Amino acid sequence: xxxxxxxxxxxxxxxxxxxxxxxxxxxxxxxxxxxxxxxxxxxxxxxxxxxxxxxxxxxxxxxxxxxxxxxxxxxxxxxxxxxxxxxxxxxxxxxxxxxxxxxxxxxxxxxxxxxxxxxxxxxxxxxxxxxxxxxxxxxxxxxxxxxxxxxxxxxxxxxxxxxxxxxxxxxxxxxxxxxxxxxxxxxxxxxxxxxx
Numbered sequence: 073x074x075x076x077x078x079x080x081x082x083x084x085x086x087x088x089x090x091x092x093x094x095x096x097x098x099x100x101x102x103x104x105x106x107x108x109x110x111x112x113x114x115x116x117x118x119x120x121x122x123x124x125x126x127x128x129x130x131x132x133x134x135x136x137x138x139x140x141x142x143x144x145x146x147x148x149x150x151x152x153x154x155x156x157x158x159x160x161x162x163x164x165x166x167x168x169x170x171x172x173x174x175x176x177x178x179x180x181x182x183x184x185x186x187x188x189x190x191x192x193x194x195x196x197x198x199x200x201x202x203x204x205x206x207x208x209x210x211x212x213x214x215x216x217x218x219x220x221x222x223x224x225x226x227x228x229x230x231x232x233x234x235x236x237x238x239x240x241x242x243x244x245x246x247x248x249x250x251x252x253x254x255x256x257x258x259x260x261x262x263x264x265x266x267x268x
Contacts, residue, residue, distance in 0.1 A: 078181060079104065081153035082127050089208065090201040099191055100198055104181035109133075109174040115157075116172035122161035124182040128152045131178025132242050134251075135170050146251040148213075149175075149243055156180070159206060175243065225254040229262040 079101050086092065092100060109115055116122050128150055135158060137145045150156035161168035162185060192199040219228050229252060249259035
């Protein structure tokens with residue numbers, strides 16, 4: 073099976089989640105189209121419906137919530153090689169409560185809901201791939217909720233570094249502090265105090 077570099081990462085990540093046969097892979101790879109976003113672009117806005125599932129090739133993005141007092145809550149970061157977008161809005165095809173924003177110039181391939189839905193109906197393995205991918209994302213969200221509710225700020229910082237040590241170089245620290253639910257001053261103290 074010959075893969076160009078663009079789709080090689082998509083193939084490898086998909087195969088780790090749930091392997092596809094050659095026929096299933098050919099159908100799956102054909103629905104992905106290139107997409108780029110400059111730094112600080114809103115890819116999906118609250119109130120709109122997520123029309124695409126993204127696979128990140130370059131750059132860093134975040135999903136965040138904005139309340140009625142303009143306070144932000146950063147929920148998740150996405151970067152290569154991984155899937156991205158506002159998954160609940162995409163899968164349910166309902167209005168998003170969240171924003172999806174590029175923090176850096178970003179390159180993706182993306183597939184429309186219509187194309188993915190069609191392939192999920194056509195191939196049981198593609199439905200399994202999507203279901204397992206969403207289940208893995210949900211497991212990560214549940215783990216993060218436990219950390220936010222039960223762990224100290226310092227332990228949340230240490231866990232982030234253990235889970236994703238490279239993230240300090242990828243994401244501006246103000247967004248990491250927001251993601252961890254700590255103020256920027258404490259984040260700086262942890263940066264100086266904890267051996268990385």
